[in-house]
Amino acid sequence: MNVEKVVFGFFIILALTLNFGFVVGEIENPDHHDIYEFYAVILVNLLAMGLKLGDRSQIGALLLATSLVANLQLISAAFVWTMAVHVTETGLTPGVMASIVSLAAGALLANIVSVVMLVADSLMSGR
Amino acid sequence: MATTSDLSRVTSIVLRFMRTPVLVLITVYAIAILGMVAMPGQDAEGNPMHMSFFHAFYFLTYTATTTGFGELPHTFTNAQRMWAIVCLYSSVVAWIYAIGSIIRVIQNPYFQEAVAGRSFSRGVKRISEPFFIICGFGDTGSLLTRGLNDSGYTAVVIDNDGERIKALALRDYRKTTPGLRADASVPKHLIDAGVKQPNCQAVVALTNDEDINVKIAVMARLLNPSVRVICLASTHRRGEYLEALGRVEIIDPFDAFARWLGTALYAPLLHTLKHWLIGAYSFTLDKPWRPPMGTWILCGYGRMGQSLRNVLLARGVRTMVIDPDMEGAEDIPEEDKVWGYANANTLRKAKVLEAAGVVAATDSDPDNLGILISARSLNPNVCTIVRQSHHENELAFRAADADLIMQPSLITARDILFALISPLIQTLLDHLREHHETVLDNVTHRIETTLGGQPPHLWTVKICDANAPAVTVLRKQRCTVTIGDIMRDPMHRERSLACVPLVLARRQANVVMPDPSQALRARDEVLFCGTRYAERQVGATLKNEYTLQYLVSGMQESRGYIMKWFARRITPRTTTLDG
Numbered sequence: 001m002n003v004e005k006v007v008f009g010f011f012i013i014l015a016l017t018l019n020f021g022f023v024v025g026e027i028e029n030p031d032h033h034d035i036y037e038f039y040a041v042i043l044v045n046l047l048a049m050g051l052k053l054g055d056r057s058q059i060g061a062l063l064l065a066t067s068l069v070a071n072l073q074l075i076s077a078a079f080v081w082t083m084a085v086h087v088t089e090t091g092l093t094p095g096v097m098a099s100i101v102s103l104a105a106g107a108l109l110a111n112i113v114s115v116v117m118l119v120a121d122s123l124m125s126g127r
Numbered sequence: 128m129a130t131t132s133d134l135s136r137v138t139s140i141v142l143r144f145m146r147t148p149v150l151v152l153i154t155v156y157a158i159a160i161l162g163m164v165a166m167p168g169q170d171a172e173g174n175p176m177h178m179s180f181f182h183a184f185y186f187l188t189y190t191a192t193t194t195g196f197g198e199l200p201h202t203f204t205n206a207q208r209m210w211a212i213v214c215l216y217s218s219v220v221a222w223i224y225a226i227g228s229i230i231r232v233i234q235n236p237y238f239q240e241a242v243a244g245r246s247f248s249r250g251v252k253r254i255s256e257p258f259f260i261i262c263g264f265g266d267t268g269s270l271l272t273r274g275l276n277d278s279g280y281t282a283v284v285i286d287n288d289g290e291r292i293k294a295l296a297l298r299d300y301r302k303t304t305p306g307l308r309a310d311a312s313v314p315k316h317l318i319d320a321g322v323k324q325p326n327c328q329a330v331v332a333l334t335n336d337e338d339i340n341v342k343i344a345v346m347a348r349l350l351n352p353s354v355r356v357i358c359l360a361s362t363h364r365r366g367e368y369l370e371a372l373g374r375v376e377i378i379d380p381f382d383a384f385a386r387w388l389g390t391a392l393y394a395p396l397l398h399t400l401k402h403w404l405i406g407a408y409s410f411t412l413d414k415p416w417r418p419p420m421g422t423w424i425l426c427g428y429g430r431m432g433q434s435l436r437n438v439l440l441a442r443g444v445r446t447m448v449i450d451p452d453m454e455g456a457e458d459i460p461e462e463d464k465v466w467g468y469a470n471a472n473t474l475r476k477a478k479v480l481e482a483a484g485v486v487a488a489t490d491s492d493p494d495n496l497g498i499l500i501s502a503r504s505l506n507p508n509v510c511t512i513v514r515q516s517h518h519e520n521e522l523a524f525r526a527a528d529a530d531l532i533m534q535p536s537l538i539t540a541r542d543i544l545f546a547l548i549s550p551l552i553q554t555l556l557d558h559l560r561e562h563h564e565t566v567l568d569n570v571t572h573r574i575e576t577t578l579g580g581q582p583p584h585l586w587t588v589k590i591c592d593a594n595a596p597a598v599t600v601l602r603k604q605r606c607t608v609t610i611g612d613i614m615r616d617p618m619h620r621e622r623s624l625a626c627v628p629l630v631l632a633r634r635q636a637n638v639v640m641p642d643p644s645q646a647l648r649a650r651d652e653v654l655f656c657g658t659r660y661a662e663r664q665v666g667a668t669l670k671n672e673y674t675l676q677y678l679v680s681g682m683q684e685s686r687g688y689i690m691k692w693f694a695r696r697i698t699p700r701t702t703t704l705d706g
Contacts, residue, residue, distance in 0.1 A: 002683055004690050054688035057671050125617060125674070 005122075011048045012063075012118055015070070016111040018044055023105045028094035033101055038081070041104070042074050045111070059121045063114055070110040077103035129631035137241045144232040148225035155221040159187050159214040166207045178207075186211075191218035243307065244319060250305035251283055251321040257549060258283055258327060260320045262311035262343050263334035264291045266518045266536035267359070267380075267543075269298075271331065274544040276300045283320045284312040287334070312342035314350060322350050329355035329547055333539075337361065341368065344375050357543055361430065376546065380539045385434035387538050388486075388512065390560075391531060393442055396567050397559055404552065404583055404656065419510050421483030422447060426469035426498045428456055431488050431514065431535070447477040469494070471501045484510035484530075492520045494533055499527050549585055551630040551637070551654040558639040570629075570640060577627050585629075586662050588613070588669065590651040598647060601676060610653060611643030613668055614661075615678040624664050626657025648680055 002059045017101035018041045025032025052060065084096040135272035138488065163183035170176050179184070182200055189196050192210065203211065232238050251258075259275060261268050264286040272282045272295075284306040286292055293304040309316040311334065321327050330347040337360045344358040357376045358369060369375045391398040423439060425432050428450035436459075439446050448459055449469045465477045469489070479485065485502040487495035495513050502509055513529040515521070516536070524532050545552050559567045574583065592599050598608050610631065616622045623643075631641035632652040638645070639652070655665070668674050676684045685694040 004683070004694075005686055008687075008690070050691055051687055054691065055686040057686070058675055060686060 008051055010117060011044060011051055012111075012114055015041070015044045015048045016108070016115050019070070019074075019104065019108045019111050023101055023108050025101075027098045027101045030092040030097050033097065035081075038078070038104070041107075042071075042078060045070050045074055045107070048114075060119060062100075063117055066110045066114040066117070070107040070114070073103050073110065075109035077101075135238060137238075138243060140235075140238050141232060144228055145225075148221075148228040152221050152225055156187060156191075158576055159191075159210075159218060160184055162210045163187065163207070163214065166204070166210045168201065168204050168207050170201050171508075187214060187218060188257055190215050191222060193219060196560065233635045240308070244309070246305040247305050248319040248321075250303065251319065251324070254281055254283070254305075254321065254324075254326065256281055256326065258321065260285070260317070260322060260327060260330045260347075262286075262287070262330065262332045262340075263359075264295060264306070265333065265335060266534075267540045268331075268333045269295075270518070270537055270540035271333070271543055272300070272304060273298075275548070276302055276304065276542060278544075278548050282507050285309055285316055287311075299317060310339075310607050312339050312346060317343070317346055317350055322347055322354060326356055327351065329357060331357045331359075331543060331545075331547070333359050344369060345372060348372050355547075357546065378539060378543060378546075380535050381430045381434040383542050384431060384514075384533060384535045384538055385438040388533060389438040389442070391512075391533075394560060394564075394567075396452060396564065396571065397556065399505060400559075400567070401572055404585060406684050411451040419483040420444075422478070422481065424449065424474065424477045424479060424482045424485045424502075426450075426474075426485065426487050426495075427489030427514075428453055429488075429490060431490070435486060435488060447482070449473050449477055469501075469638055471505060474498070474501055474505055479505045482506070484512060487511070487513045489514070490516055492516050492523075496523060496527055499529055519671060543697075544622060549587055549654060551632055551652065552585065553634070554637045555629050555639055555654070566677060574627050577625055578658060579625070581625070581658050583656050584659050584662060585654065585656050588652075588653045588655060588665065590647050590649055597669050597675040599649070599674040600672045601679065602649070606676075606679060607646045608675065609643060610641055610645050612679045613647070613665055613675070614643065615668075617664060617668060617674050619676065620681055624657065624661040626665065628653050628654045629656050630654040 017036065022037045022041050037080060045067065049064070049071055052064045052067050052124060055061070055063070080096065080103065081092075082099050084090050090096060146689075160180060160183045163186060164178050164180055166178070168178055174238045177455050186199065189580065198207075210540050214693070222615060245373050252298055258281040260283045261272055261275075262285045264272070264284050266637075268284065270284070272284060275282045279302070281302045282304050284292070284295055286295075286306070286308065287310055289308040292306040292308045295304060298304070307316065307319065309319075311317060311332070312399070316354070322330055330343065332343035334340055334343070340360050344356050347354060355376065355514045356374070357378060359378050359380060361379050361381060369377055387398070390401070418554070422445045424447045425436060425439075426449045428436075428448050432448065432450065433455060436446050436448065446457060447463050447465060449465045449467065450456070451466065451468050453459075453464060453466065465473050469487070474485070479502055485498065487498040487502075489495055489498070492515060499511050499513050502511060511529040512531045512533060513524065513527065515524045515532050515534045518534065518536060559570065588594065590598050598613070610628050611623070614623050614626060614628070616624050628643070629639070630653070631638040631645060632654070633648070634650065647653075655662070668678060673684055673686060676682070685691045
């Protein structure tokens with residue numbers, strides 16, 4: 001067992017599971033999407049991206065790309081949330097909530113791709 | 128240069144043919160529009176008005192193309208309707224004339240040739256990988272193209288015969304193979320075929336005409352001094368002339384044929400190995416063919432027959448020659464000559480009953496098959512070797528069941544293929560020919576056990592930044608990478624992939640059957656024989672430094688900056704604990 005692989009896999013899979021947890025629920029209902037969970041999703045995704053930095057292999061480059069996409073989507077969602085609550089002060093109307101959750105759902109897809117690649121790489125190398 | 132000249136040619140032909148139709152169209156449109164504007168009309172309320180130029184042009188656009196939307200923008204007056212009739216007939220006629228002219232240009236054979244030439248040179252320009260120019264798409268040319276394609280190389284074909292080029296387009300090649308119907312000895316066509324492109328590897332002149340082959344060799348050498356030139360020509364006539372050109376490789380089809388036959392007769396295991404390596408699947412390594420010793424009867428004493436006799440003579444084998452004219456046979460003793468065409472009678476005269484073997488080497492396939500049948504009926508035990516000149520007769524020759532079928536075109540194509548794609552294999556074969564048969568036995572045995580019955584595949588690994596970046600990275604870290612390391616199986620480090628390193632090529636010397644513990648250096652080339660799976664795995668290892676690192680050291684290196692930082696922080700502590 002390789003401790004490095006455990007840590008790496010832990011963060012990448014946690015990024016996916018948290019993201020899923022945030023997205024799941026009625027898309028327009030603010031009660032189904034918790035702000036603290038959203039905070040955790042962004043944090044873990046950023047950490048996963050940090051772990052992926054510096055891998056010079058082909059698969060490493062693709063993994064990093066998925067993380068970049070996920071973070072871009074999540075930060076956009078955070079931006080929309082901040083704008084709605086603090087700047088325009090429209091509050092979390094169903095429309096705003098739907099746009100936040102759909103952005104997070106995009107990040108979820110990127111995280112799924114990332115986990116699939118991680119598993120495939122481990123299976124291919126077979127050790 | 129060549130592309131622009133072709134491009135301008137096509138464009139200029141179209142423009143020249145279209146000049147009159149375009150002028151007619153413009154005139155008809157101009158008159159019709161002007162007339163439509165001039166005709167008195169009226170608007171919806173009945174006020175007199177004239178059509179604007181825009182509306183007139185719009186009306187003409189849909190009438191001239193016979194679409195016909197009706198009377199726009201307002202219902203026409205009768206004067207306008209009169210003019211509309213004129214417009215409609217004149218413009219439709221003008222359009223039919225113009226379209227007819229375009230069709231005539233397209234059907235013009237010269238135009239078609241110019242378009243084909245243009246698309247050919249564009250296709251060649253688009254090739255980014257290394258490619259070979261093949262001049263002449265006969266038996267040898269098509270076999271060579273097929274061989275190159277199967278090995279994953281791109282070929283460009285020029286042939287004088289339009290039918291052959293059409294046939295080329297219908298072949299199921301894996302790589303796009305541009306073909307041009309042209310005389311390859313004309314420099315312009317060679318340039319179109321990309322002889323000046325830096326990724327052009329070689330020009331192979333394979334036409335039926337030796338003079339044209341020599342011409343192609345000269346042109347190619349002059350147009351691109353750094354390209355490899357291979358020329359099919361008989362050595363004794365053209366050799367010196369081509370040698371004077373410098374670095375033109377000459378393949379003499381008769382000589383190549385005779386050498387192959389010599390190998391087949393006197394180094395059968397080597398012959399079998401060679402066939403097996405290039406993927407002639409009918410050959411298996413476990414039953415090499417041993418020809419009988421004794422007098423051989425040679426039917427047909429042309430250039431092929433002469434080369435064959437020389438080879439057999441060099442081995443001290445007596446040959447009886449059957450030929451009607453015996454051209455150039457002055458040095459053969461009279462008792463070894465039988466005058467006349469080879470048939471049952473002459474074969475009996477040549478003592479076929481006592482002969483070890485019969486070689487049917489005339490240049491006619493039906494004659495050779497006839498000789499084969501006569502010889503068999505006279506002496507069922509005689510060993511038969513038959514020459515097959517035309518590839519399309521293959522089924523008949525297979526049915527004839529000779530001991531050995533030799534196709535000069537196939538042999539030449541294979542020799543050239545070897546020379547083009549793995550020059551290192553020649554090193555191996557030469558080495559094996561020089562050494563005792565036990566060396567050959569060992570090599571054969573090793574390949575056989577490694578592959579375990581799978582078809583062999585040859586490939587060359589070049590240790591350079593493009594093909595093997597991982598080796599470069601590891602060597603920078605002062606880490607030695609051996610041939611054995613890159614052959615390791617990434618799934619099970621202690622096991623080796625199904626491949627055998629045959630030759631290691633360095634600048635100073637080539638090593639045949641290198642030891643796996645030999646360290647790799649920059650710019651080394653290794654010829655491997657193995658499975659396709661092994662080739663893919665070795666290729667992947669050479670590109671992934673983490674895999675290679677693991678294969679060399681057995682340790683997984685940390686990936687990513689953060690993990691490396693942790694690894695650096697943890698390792699010193701453990702060492703101090705150990706210390």
